Amino acid sequence: MGNATAALLVFMGGFIVMVLEIVGARYLAGEFGGTFYVWVSQIGVVMIALAAGYYVGGALADRWQRLQRLAGLLVPAGLGVLAVPWYAPPVLEAIVMRHPSGEPVPLLWQKLDPALGSAVIFLLPCLVLAMLPPYLIRLCARRLGQIGRLSGQIIAWSTLGSIAGVFVAGYVLIEVMKLSSIFLTMGGLILVLAGLCCWLDRGWASPSIETTPDK
């Protein structure tokens, strides 16, 4: 028990992040138009979420050392994604319509409005999902001498999940599912992830790292 399960969790996390990114760009185009800036914003915001999530996730892992507590963050993230079809339209409408009608939107806001909209919807869920890799590296670590290998594996599985997310979202999901159903499914998957974290908690309780070097 351990590394394979951790690989599964970070794979799911990486998968969901990229499905949200790809489908999200499509979703934002309905509000902000099909401009280049929508894609730029979406990619930029998700990268911000990843950087922040790695940073905070690593710190929390040292402090909490329990998988279960991560579930406490995943549940609101999942509920937030589930609720996108309901809360996002009025919020995005407000962002777009705050400019006086009848005159063009200043170029600066043509660029920044989609980033703002993307941040409101996607920043927090993606941030929480990005906590998984550093968190699981900490929980799986048993021997200092193998930290390099372990972290490489965890990050690789997370990225493999992201790769799968990109292609599955772009090639399949957008053609067979409604956007709203995709958000519901991803929100549900995040809740499943939270459930897994609770369920697997005992297996990873309070690990201590051997600092003696390997032979």
Place this chain on the structure above:
Amino acid sequence: MMRPAAGTSLCSPPLPRHGGRQGLAALVLGLVVGVGLRGDTVFETTSAYHRIRVVDGAGVRTLLFDRAEETRMSLANPLEGHFEYIEYFFMPWLWNPELNRVLMIGLGGGSAQRLYAHYCPGVAVDTVEVDAAVRQVAETYFGYKPGPRQRIFIEDGRQFLRRSQDRYGAILLDAYTQGRYGAAIPHHLVTREFFTLVRDRLTTNGVVAYNVMGSLTGWRADIVGAVHRTMQSVFPQVYLFPAGESQNVVLLGTLVADPPTLPWRSQRGREVFESGRVKLPTFYRRINAFRAEPPPNASLCPVLTDDYAPVDGLLSDTWRR
């Protein structure tokens, strides 16, 4: 070549079709023409959206986005040499003989703007174009002259409509993005929500005209059928003008319910032409392309919505089924 065999598309009729080979030929032709276009490149730039090229050859100036031809214009006479479908953008006059304000989404080389300025001087044309570089090219190489009667807005078309409070007698759509395998319709400009926005910006006898690259039974019939079905969910009447010389179908959605009979159209066309408001020489002839009946596959096609608009799938692959 990514095109699948005929008869396997998302909303094609279950009966065998014969359009596939013809469509494939059209696509091959399109690529060959686009890639192998002979002439001198007089300008080239890369914008956020396209590699934009202006090529002069055989007395014709061509605007290319990536590999696809957007606009053609005769160098000797800029009022000649344009694509046939541009002339169907004058058909809204049949339903709206008092036309004086037009909105055009998508500038390209400004063919429609040039023809409207020359043949319908009484009409003010607003244009929305998302790519600022296209405006520069249109002004420098295609004689597009913005002014009070030819206003230009650099913005996304849907954003513009949403925030505008103006009403137009006709809204003309010719907005495309380019993919490796040809032109793609921007998905946010073909949904029911988008057409609702268009309808709300039209005057009471307003008309929307939509250029769809495709044909009624062969190449890209799926997208033509889907756009038709989607427009029908918003507009009381939707008519077709399939181009004879190219793979374009111009779809017209009207708010008034005039009887679409041949005598009515001929009569109305003659009135408009003789009034001098439309001086386009081919106007009367173009009326003959009119079709009232929907594309044969329309009832099988999905209504496109913001929530579900698999336009890339309709245009390219058909793994479903």
